[in-house]
Amino acid sequence: MSGQSSLPVSIVPEPIAEGLSALWTLDPAVTFLNHGSFGATPRVVLEAQSAWRARFEARPIEMLDRRRAELLAETKHVVGDFVGATPDDFGFVTNATGGINAVLRSLRFEVGDEILTTNHVYHAIRQTIRYVAERAGARSIEVDIDLPIASPNDILAPIEAALNDRTRLVVIDHITSTTAVVFPIDRIIDVCRQRGVDVLVDGAHAPGMIELDIQSLGAAYYAANLHKWVCAPKGAALLWVRPDRHGGIHPNTISHFLNEGLAVEFGWQGTRDITAWLCAKDAIEFMAGIGWRRIRQYNHDLAVWVQAMLSARWGVPPSTPRDGSMLGSMVTIVLPDEAKVAGTVEAFQARLYDEHRIEVPVLQWNRRWWVRPCCQIYNTAQDYERLAEAVVTLCAATGR
Ligand SMILES: Cc1ncc(COP(=O)(O)O)c(C=O)c1O
Structure with missing residues (x-):
């Protein structure tokens, strides 16, 4: 040393x-x-989840079929207020990786398109970008930004310099995983908007760690985890989509409600345990008590x-x-x-x-x-x- x-x-x-x-x-x-990797859920939230599970198992059809929409609406209302998102503009997903997959796999890239990210990208997301790029004959471009970082400009300037006529989408972390840096996301989105480029934000760490108002950021897409810093049970995450981009974005599992609206479509992704989503409300309220x-x-x-x-x-x-x-x-x-x-x-x-x-x-x-x-x-x-x-x-x- x-x-x-x-x-x-x-x-x-x-x-x-x-x-x-x-x-x-x-x-x-x-x-x-290591709260950051998978979060950690408070005892009372886990107890609330067990109680929900017992209710679902007691009356599966009533809870998962007839009452599902009403139950999801209650938790979405609280989650939406917390992250700055209108309930119609987001759907629950199992994790941020799933939300980002839903966007990247819904978009249609063409030969020569560029999907831009940085070398701070989470590896699972890097792999997803590579997958969709290779499938379409598009290119995955990673902007190098080393540590230490002295100011937001160290991040903004190289991203701006890498934008060009072929850039179709910028995939950017709000808070990076390996390097734990809060990126100047609002400025990056602004610069991209001026160039007519959509931004998909990987906000896996943002809710609960920093104050968040997704709508006001102006990105096209924002994926976020609730099981990390909101302390919801594992399997709670969301994908927000700007209203003018709803068309064509689908969950990874296409099911009954195809093309019936983003919130409706994401509200049923096949039979599954939705208690982690319902308990996002309990987690937000429990932590609000502190x-x-x-x-x-x-x-x-x-x-x-x-x-x-x-x-x-x-x-x-x-x-x-x-x-x-x-x-x-x-x-x-x-x-x-x-x-x-x-x-x-x-x-x-x-x-x-x-x-x-x-x-x-x-x-x-x-x-x-x-x-x-x-x-x-x-x-x-x-x-x-x-x-x-x-x-x-x-x-x-x-x-x-
Ligand atoms: C920046 C970032 N993106 C995505 C993820 C993936 O989160 P999940 O495994 O919940 O999809 C992580 C997980 O640590 C992350 O740090």
Whole structure:
């Protein structure tokens, strides 16, 4: 390691309340720093889901057939208010990957078309773009943007420069997965709109992490997860489509209500358990009881502190501005070079888990190794102090 840096370590935020981790069912033996991958659902929301399931199993036809539309309307009303979306303009999907697939596989690309994204794209989405591009003889273009990022312009300028007459669609993350950067999505959408190019936003991490008003962004399509930072049960996500783009967008499963309107069509995608969608309402209301503003503020402040603390402790540069202006509630920090003696990122992550009981993603990106701790209200500063020490210990051990 290059030794201690002189970076100022920002103030450690005070937890919202004591004992918040008891509201989740996470194993207390593990320091859980990976809310971002699959979310984690509070106990009461899981109980609400069990109660819904019992009602569905007691009266399957009444619940899934006669009452489905009414039940979905109730939860869509709450979800729509929370993310800034009129219920008619979105449908529930199982995950953000599914929502993005629905758009990309509904659109018709032609030979020579370009689908533009960046090297921060989530790999599953990269694969989907490649699949639809290859199928149509179109091209998948990735704009390179390295870390550290000093300002939103470092993202905006290369994307703008890559737009051309062949660009059919820009697929852009709102908050990136591996690199945990909040992209200047409104400015990217503006620039694309001026060039007549539609934008599909991968908002997998956005609801619950940052304040969101999907409609006002002006993208053509916005896919988002509710099972990550809204803390709904797994399988809760949405796809929003701007009204002038509804025509031609279908769920991945075509079923009875083809071409009867976006909301109706997405409202029935074959027989399935819809309780995760219904419980998005419970999750939003449960977290609102703690206070969404307080939750977002704490998680963000903690992430800003984590970036400063880990960079200082490991003697590495922060990936984004120190003021936290491009962070939500996750942060990606480059690992010290010594970590590479572990051989692979998977091996390093396994040692953090097996030897230190820390669950945190360790990722390879642009030839370097990164760690991406997440901050949720059940986490405290001590969790990241443990991570800081564990990495120092493992680097010393592997470097020997
Ligand atoms: C940016 C981004 N997009 C898409 C996804 C996929 O989410 P899901 O597996 O819920 O479809 C993730 C998951 O971490 C993500 O980080």
